[in-house]
Structure formats: structure tokens, C-alpha cells
Amino acid sequence: MYNSKLLSLFQTFDEEDFKSFRQFIISPFYNSNKNLVKLFEIIYKHRDDFNNKNLQKEKVYSKLDTGSKTYNHQMMKNYMSDLSDLVLKYISVKSFDGSFDEKIISIEYLLNKKNYDLAGKLINLELKNINREKEISEKYFLNRLKLLELYHNYCAYKNERELLPGILTDIFETTIKLYLISILKCRFDLETLRKKKEIKTVHPLEIALDKFMNFKSLLDSEPALEKFKIYYYAYLSRINNEDESLFAELKSLIFKYIDDFKMDEKHNMGTFLLNFIYGGLYKLSLIHI
Numbered sequence: 001m002y003n004s005k006l007l008s009l010f011q012t013f014d015e016e017d018f019k020s021f022r023q024f025i026i027s028p029f030y031n032s033n034k035n036l037v038k039l040f041e042i043i044y045k046h047r048d049d050f051n052n053k054n055l056q057k058e059k060v061y062s063k064l065d066t067g068s069k070t071y072n073h074q075m076m077k078n079y080m081s082d083l084s085d086l087v088l089k090y091i092s093v094k095s096f097d098g099s100f101d102e103k104i105i106s107i108e109y110l111l112n113k114k115n116y117d118l119a120g121k122l123i124n125l126e127l128k129n130i131n132r133e134k135e136i137s138e139k140y141f142l143n144r145l146k147l148l149e150l151y152h153n154y155c156a157y158k159n160e161r162e163l164l165p166g167i168l169t170d171i172f173e174t175t176i177k178l179y180l181i182s183i184l185k186c187r188f189d190l191e192t193l194r195k196k197k198e199i200k201t202v203h204p205l206e207i208a209l210d211k212f213m214n215f216k217s218l219l220d221s222e223p224a225l226e227k228f229k230i231y232y233y234a235y236l237s238r239i240n241n242e243d244e245s246l247f248a249e250l251k252s253l254i255f256k257y258i259d260d261f262k263m264d265e266k267h268n269m270g271t272f273l274l275n276f277i278y279g280g281l282y283k284l285s286l287i288h289i
Contacts, residue, residue: 191238
């Protein structure tokens, strides 16, 4: 059992996880196999030493209620696999609990059950919460898009057609902003891989997109999109990281809007600048020397 997937999963647990998982596994809603509980208790007893000889499969099997004293490798393998699935289920439930996705699925369930009044209350509550947030990230716009689409469906079900134009406009704007961040960040990463010689070609869709889409014109035409220029100039800096004017524009935008980003996005901003410095301006400094 030493190199098993099951023990590898348990190695990620702290003491609080072990205690929570014990409650999870004894719940009949998730598990009705008593041998899986016994298997967990044996592993838990040796949680500080997963190389303990008492965790050998044959010894563990002998302590389970299998109705046979002869070791059955396939049955033991099945127990371990089933317990691994329960660990993954626990991780999923724990991560999902209280999350935005849980709220979205609850609203979808209520709409499907035609409980429109309660669904509407939850939608309006989440809209108030998300409208109070001021951030720029893929996750924010993706969550907002999910919620707005449910709001659109709710208004359609309730025949509140006067609200649909405003909702569709918000969906359109949110989609554009999500698209800009996702595409430009992805292309930044692709150019990074090309710099490292890990990708040698340009995808035909990238070429087609450049012919079809003028990012600069779009970003310059709408003041509300100025913050998104950060991703555009970061992408340009990956293509040409020896143009000091690009660095100056990127730095100016980041310093102007840095407080509008969450910590993980702020980290990305720093990465954009560092990549530029070490990739381009550093080369220029050597030339001047």
C-alpha cells in the first residue's frame, strides 16, 4: 500500500482533515461499507508513518471483515479504490461548500423545479454581492457571466421582458471583458513558450484573429476598457521586449490601476514587468555598456 494513490491522497491531509473525513465517511449518505471505515481507521492510526509495516496490504486485509482469512488481492484493491473515491469526494464537497459555484447550482436547481420566487431572491442577493466587488480577473467576469445568464433565464420564465435588454447588455459587456483577459493572457503565455523554444509555430487561429481583430483600436475607443490595456501591452512586450516605450506604457498602466486587482492578479502584473526587464531592457543595458 506504500506507493498507492490512497496514501498519496492522505498525505495531503492535516489533522483537521482527518477528523472531518472521519465524520464524512461514517455518514450513510456518502458511505455504507463498514470495511471502508475500518480501512480508514487503520490508516489513520499510522498517519505519521505511512511506511509502517502494519500498512502492508496483507496485514490490513486480515483486519477487515471479509469473511475469508485468505488474502484476496482484487478485493483489497477494490477497497482501496473505493476509499480513494471517497477521499476525492470529500475534497470536492469541502472545496465546493459555500463556494460561488454551489450557489449557482442551487439557483439552477430551483429554476428547474420552477421555484422562481426563491430563485429570484437568491439571484438578486448574489447580484448585490457581486456588484459590490471591484476587481479585474477572469474568475470575477466568469462568475458574473454565469449569474447574469441565470438572471436572464429567470426574467424569461417570469415574463419580465422589460428587464431583458439591460441584462443582455450586461452579458455582452461582461463577455467582452472576459474574452479580452482570457485571449491576451493566453497569447502572452504562448509567446513565452515560443521564447523558450517550446512552441515553434503560430496557431492558424492566432493569425486569423490578428487579421480580424484590432485590439488597440477597441481598447483605445472605450475609456472603460483602459485597465484591460495592461494585458494587451503585456502581450506586446512578450513579442518585442526591447521596445522601451512599451515598457513605459505597461508600467504606467499597472501603477495607475494596481489597486483594482486582487493579489494573484497583482502578482501577474509584477511578472509582466519582470519578464520585460530581464527579457529586453537587460539586453539593451549590455549593449550600452
